Amino acid sequence: FACVINDPAKxxxxxxxGRGGLGAVMGSKNLKAIVVKGKFTPEELxxxxxxxxxxxxxxxxxxxxKSEVIPGVGLGGNLPVMQLAAEAKVLPVRNFREGYIEGYxxxxxxxxxxxxxxxxxxxxxxxxxxxxxKVKTGSFAxxxxxxIEYETVALNGPNCMQLDIGTIAKVARLCNEYGMDTIxxxxxxxxxxxCSEKGLIDYRLNxxxxxxxxxxxEMIGQRKDIGDxxxxxxxxxxxxxGLQGHAVQIKGLExxxxxxxxxxxxxxxxxxxxxxxxxxxxxxIVAELDDPFTITGKAxxxxxxxxRNSALWSLIGCDNIPGNTTGDPAKFVDLSIKALNTLGWKIxxxxxxxxxERIYNLTRLFNVREGFxxxxxxxxxxxxxxxxxxxxxxxxxxxxxxxxxYYAIRGWDHDGKPTKETLERLKIER
Numbered sequence: 001f002a003c004v005i006n007d008p009a010k011x012x013x014x015x016x017x018g019r020g021g022l023g024a025v026m027g028s029k030n031l032k033a034i035v036v037k038g039k040f041t042p043e044e045l046x047x048x049x050x051x052x053x054x055x056x057x058x059x060x061x062x063x064x065x066k067s068e069v070i071p072g073v074g075l076g077g078n079l080p081v082m083q084l085a086a087e088a089k090v091l092p093v094r095n096f097r098e099g100y101i102e103g104y105x106x107x108x109x110x111x112x113x114x115x116x117x118x119x120x121x122x123x124x125x126x127x128x129x130x131x132x133x134k135v136k137t138g139s140f141a142x143x144x145x146x147x148i149e150y151e152t153v154a155l156n157g158p159n160c161m162q163l164d165i166g167t168i169a170k171v172a173r174l175c176n177e178y179g180m181d182t183i184x185x186x187x188x189x190x191x192x193x194x195c196s197e198k199g200l201i202d203y204r205l206n207x208x209x210x211x212x213x214x215x216x217x218e219m220i221g222q223r224k225d226i227g228d229x230x231x232x233x234x235x236x237x238x239x240x241x242g243l244q245g246h247a248v249q250i251k252g253l254e255x256x257x258x259x260x261x262x263x264x265x266x267x268x269x270x271x272x273x274x275x276x277x278x279x280x281x282x283x284x285i286v287a288e289l290d291d292p293f294t295i296t297g298k299a300x301x302x303x304x305x306x307x308r309n310s311a312l313w314s315l316i317g318c319d320n321i322p323g324n325t326t327g328d329p330a331k332f333v334d335l336s337i338k339a340l341n342t343l344g345w346k347i348x349x350x351x352x353x354x355x356x357e358r359i360y361n362l363t364r365l366f367n368v369r370e371g372f373x374x375x376x377x378x379x380x381x382x383x384x385x386x387x388x389x390x391x392x393x394x395x396x397x398x399x400x401x402x403x404x405x406y407y408a409i410r411g412w413d414h415d416g417k418p419t420k421e422t423l424e425r426l427k428i429e430r
């Protein structure tokens with residue numbers, strides 16, 4: 001779970017490729033950085049006959065961000081999701097054993113607003129969703145942190161029974177300095193806390209222990225003692241310790257900040273994500289708020305979001321835009337298509353989404369080649385157990401029914417392999 005981190009010299013929003021261990025891949029190749037330099041100006045990329053349309057589109061897009069996205073972003077960092085997840089009772093709490101914690105307001109958007117000292121943004125973006133904080137009180141008073149986000153707070157906060165902003169900020173700061181994914185670190189810490197509580201390991205770390213939590217992060221970063229085992233990631237660490245049933249991960253990737261025993265579509269999104277337990281391939285939470293427990297329609301919802309996002313992310317589209325808009329998320333797709341057409345493309349929504357579907361099938365083929373199949377598109381034991389606070393669970397029968405429907409809609413066989421007909425339709429050559 002080593003990251004690739006961009007720390008810009010100017011006052012811009014830092015970038016972190018935090019999931020999947022890309023930093024480890026670069027490190028294994030002794031690759032320190034990638035530098036990209038373009039040879040064309042933006043004007044040179046747009047043919048003269050399209051320039052007026054491109055200029056108007058830029059104005060339209062900026063107005064769209066200001067009127068429909070910024071109001072939904074709130075403070076930034078997706079921090080409004082803390083209240084949404086708490087009220088829906090889908091917060092990760094005590095290593096995903098519960099979904100709500102009393103006092104979550106201590107690490108809510110309003111709480112972070114009290115310690116915010118600045119905002120940062122990506123180049124030319126008016127949204128400015130990067131949140132820069134400085135801790136006011138407690139053991140870590142005076143500590144400053146650029147870019148606090150919901151996932152960092154949820155996994156290293158409620159999931160570890162930790163409601164101290166200073167501790168969460170210190171953990172996030174250490175993760176940034178060591179180059180570690182905060183989602184993975186939060187999952188690993190909660191795993192250690194649960195195993196310690198149940199006497200399954202010799203190492204002792206209580207839920208909510210600020211000093212102990214910070215020390216564990218340092219041990220992982222420095223690969224000291226138990227940290228050496230944990231630095232291999234949750235799946236490998238749990239296998240070595242013989243404690244796989246307490247590890248909340250899918251395909252080796254630790255789970256983000258949503259308990260899926262309520263919004264069951266998110267369970268399908270996690271299990272069918274190409275890189276493992278991931279929420280950015282399809283984030284179904286808001287779409288499921290009114291009808292979370294039914295499995296009806298969730299396969300179609302997941303597939304459509306995966307195709308849409310695959311196309312958008314290939315354009316380096318920002319997930320904060322469709323995820324935070326107060327209007328119709330499809331508007332971002334429409335604007336993206338118009339942007340492509342100002343570059344001389346001739347593409348409509350059908351072709352755009354088909355491109356996303358093609359991308360998703362290509363990544364699936366890669367995974368199939370590497371040995372992944374239906375056996376890997378499975379929930380961890382934790383999500384098949386009843387929640388300790390509500391009793392919610394996903395039955396194997398319901399999950400298999402969703403997965404079968406998803407494979408059928410995708411045009412994959414029973415084992416999750418794209419069929420010959422699907423590849424021909426998408427013009428994918430083997």
